[in-house]
Amino acid sequence: MSQLRVHDLWKSYDGRPVLRGLDLVVEPGALTAVLGPSGCGKTTLLRVIAGFERAEQGEVVLGGTTLEDEHVNLAPEKRGIGYVPQEGALFPHLSVEGNVGFGLSRRERRGAVVRELLEMVGIAGLARRLPHELSGGEQQRVALARALARKPQVLLLDEPFSSLDASLRGIVREEVNQLLREQGATTVLVTHDQEEALSLADSVAVLRDGRIVQHAAPNELYEAPVDHELATFLGAVNVVDAEIQGETARTALGTLTLRGGHDAAILTSATRVMVRPEQLDIHPRTTTGGGGGPQGVEGRVEECRYYGHDALLKIRPDDPALALLLARVHGELALPAGAEVTVGAHGPVSVV
Numbered sequence: 001m002s003q004l005r006v007h008d009l010w011k012s013y014d015g016r017p018v019l020r021g022l023d024l025v026v027e028p029g030a031l032t033a034v035l036g037p038s039g040c041g042k043t044t045l046l047r048v049i050a051g052f053e054r055a056e057q058g059e060v061v062l063g064g065t066t067l068e069d070e071h072v073n074l075a076p077e078k079r080g081i082g083y084v085p086q087e088g089a090l091f092p093h094l095s096v097e098g099n100v101g102f103g104l105s106r107r108e109r110r111g112a113v114v115r116e117l118l119e120m121v122g123i124a125g126l127a128r129r130l131p132h133e134l135s136g137g138e139q140q141r142v143a144l145a146r147a148l149a150r151k152p153q154v155l156l157l158d159e160p161f162s163s164l165d166a167s168l169r170g171i172v173r174e175e176v177n178q179l180l181r182e183q184g185a186t187t188v189l190v191t192h193d194q195e196e197a198l199s200l201a202d203s204v205a206v207l208r209d210g211r212i213v214q215h216a217a218p219n220e221l222y223e224a225p226v227d228h229e230l231a232t233f234l235g236a237v238n239v240v241d242a243e244i245q246g247e248t249a250r251t252a253l254g255t256l257t258l259r260g261g262h263d264a265a266i267l268t269s270a271t272r273v274m275v276r277p278e279q280l281d282i283h284p285r286t287t288t289g290g291g292g293g294p295q296g297v298e299g300r301v302e303e304c305r306y307y308g309h310d311a312l313l314k315i316r317p318d319d320p321a322l323a324l325l326l327a328r329v330h331g332e333l334a335l336p337a338g339a340e341v342t343v344g345a346h347g348p349v350s351v352v
Helices: 042-050 096-101 106-110 113-120 136-148 166-183 194-200 218-223 228-233 264-269
Strands: 004-013 016-026 031-035 057-062 065-068 081-084 154-158 186-191 203-208 211-216 238-241 243-245 248-251 254-257 272-275 280-284 297-306 310-317 325-330 340-345
Touching: 004 042, 016 031, 016 042, 016 057, 016 186, 016 211, 031 042, 031 166, 031 194, 042 081, 042 154, 042 186, 081 136, 096 113, 096 136, 106 113, 113 136, 136 166, 166 194, 186 194, 194 218, 203 218, 203 228, 211 218, 248 272, 254 340, 280 325, 310 340
Parallel strands: 031 186, 031 203, 081 154, 154 186
Antiparallel strands: 004 016, 004 057, 057 065, 203 211, 238 272, 243 248, 248 254, 280 340, 297 310, 297 340, 310 325
16 A cells, blocks of 8 residues: 655646646545546546656655656556546457456466456456446446556546446445455545545545645535535535624524634634535424524425435525525425425534
8 A cells, every 4th residue: 555645736738727736645545536527637637647648747656656757757557556447448359357357467367366356346257258248337347357457556546437327326336445445445536426525535635727625534525615616516505694703603593603623814704604404404483472483594495305315495584685595304304395484503514
């Protein structure tokens, strides 16, 4: 297992910068997801690390060995890196065992190496089949086995599940994740799927405009994003006006605890906080007087999107000065459009 370090990486195409001084560190044995929208430079980053593209500036270091800088540019086959492209890129004329053994010595291909790899990824019974005889998930397993065959120090996965249908995608990525954990492989997974990145990775690096804007554990990234743009990229969010008082934020939804770690200067100037939909507390509006009901914003359910395990409610506050609220509730607690509700919230929350 080796640490992968990328520092001040620059890469352009036809004069258009794609990577702009990018920095990234992947710890030994960790699975790091590089997350970002299409066209942000994710695949370019992998291709530079693998040696398929040459950066204009910067360095790539693996386990203390410089793979690329202004003086060094190791060939891809000498970098100790495995690469799994989006579509697997299997050789159509070679069998499964031929694809997996490609690049190994003749002695290794004739020995137990290929058989053990096929058993490891769960396709030992498919050794003689050709790629067109395999399902999408089976093809991805072959591509993974081929990448692992040369015992790489780092494995690069370029959106390996994007071509699979939704039900198969979840199964295959969990199987691959378990396999990589068992192997202790240092892995970089490129994806545009937020759920995939947050659920699989030890850490997530978000790429925007050619730079990493935040690299953190999945829960930290989701709960305390560095800016509003990143917050909305990672999922639905409510931005609520707030009066910051010490470690609390007074809002129309109630007084909420602030997350720690905010810079004092930011807290002094902050006027809004971020509240995720699952942090909203929804109560049917009571008709009795006396003020004994829950405190918060009164409104009406404008739309209910039901997903089975949960539901997303769009709630229009009675106060026209307040913005539409998004609330996520358990499916069994879903309320129909038109239901009158009181909306509160629970912290902690982050300023934006």
